[in-house]
Amino acid sequence: GNSVTQMEGPVTLSEEAFLTINCTYTATGYPSLFWYVQYPGEGLQLLLKATKADDKGSNKGFEATYRKETTSFHLEKGSVQVSDSAVYFCALSGTGGGNKLTFGTGTQLKVEL
Amino acid sequence: EAGVAQSPRYKIIEKRQSVAFWCNPISGHATLYWYQQILGQGPKLLIQFQNNGVVDDSQLPKDRFSAERLKGVDSTLKIQPAKLEDSAVYLCASSPQTGKDQPQHFGDGTRLSIL
Numbered sequence: 001g002n003s004v005t006q007m008e009g010p011v012t013l014s015e016e017a018f019l020t021i022n023c024t025y026t027a028t029g030y031p032s033l034f035w036y037v038q039y040p041g042e043g044l045q046l047l048l049k050a051t052k053a054d055d056k057g058s059n060k061g062f063e064a065t066y067r068k069e070t071t072s073f074h075l076e077k078g079s080v081q082v083s084d085s086a087v088y089f090c091a092l093s094g095t096g097g098g099n100k101l102t103f104g105t106g107t108q109l110k111v112e113l
Numbered sequence: 114e115a116g117v118a119q120s121p122r123y124k125i126i127e128k129r130q131s132v133a134f135w136c137n138p139i140s141g142h143a144t145l146y147w148y149q150q151i152l153g154q155g156p157k158l159l160i161q162f163q164n165n166g167v168v169d170d171s172q173l174p175k176d177r178f179s180a181e182r183l184k185g186v187d188s189t190l191k192i193q194p195a196k197l198e199d200s201a202v203y204l205c206a207s208s209p210q211t212g213k214d215q216p217q218h219f220g221d222g223t224r225l226s227i228l
Binding site: 004031032034036041042043044045046049051089091093094099100101103104105106 | 153204212222
């Protein structure tokens with residue numbers, strides 16, 4: 001079945017540092033890939049998505065590239081801010097019936113001044 | 114555009130009691146999802162509706178969980194009787210249609226604590 005593996009957290013960075021959160025997946029066919037962000041006490045918000053190989057999703061300075069050869073979708077940001085502190089979830093939507101999201105376990109990011 | 118609305122935000126009950134959660138999706142969204150998010154884990158799909166029909170309920174514990182979307186708009190999820198392991202955040206999401214490229218929009222969730 002489908003699965004998503006994320007690097008474990010928490011990840012603690014200083015403001016303006018470079019961020020990478022690794023995500024790899026297992027799926028049949030050609031899934032769509034997503035990054036969601038969850039702030040404390042809130043639901044998940046879509047951060048970015050990519051629907052086919054070599055697509056790059058981007059939003060609010062975050063980027064991720066759909067790499068089919070390495071089955072990866074790593075999240076990057078060049079300069080993090082304190083306001084980026086949250087839990088980040090990598091997810092995929094498969095090609096079977098329905099389009100349920102399969103999530104990774106989440107990576108907590110803490111950004112300090 | 115109003116987002117996905119869920120209520121209540123918090124609920125505390127004792128084991129073996131029953132509880133119900135309500136969700137109103139974004140207007141016009143045909144597909145509605147209920148996810149269970151246990152602390153420290155990613156959300157797991159419980160049930161998916163397309164209009165008022167069930168698309169996927171393969172991971173719904175049907176001996177205690179039930180869900181309905183009678184008029185194809187809002188939905189309720191019920192647990193009866195509750196067990197300690199049901200302590201989690203229950204998230205509702207919606208999307209315009211079913212399809213792997215469709216992003217899902219999430220509500221803020223209901224945090225359920227079982228004593």
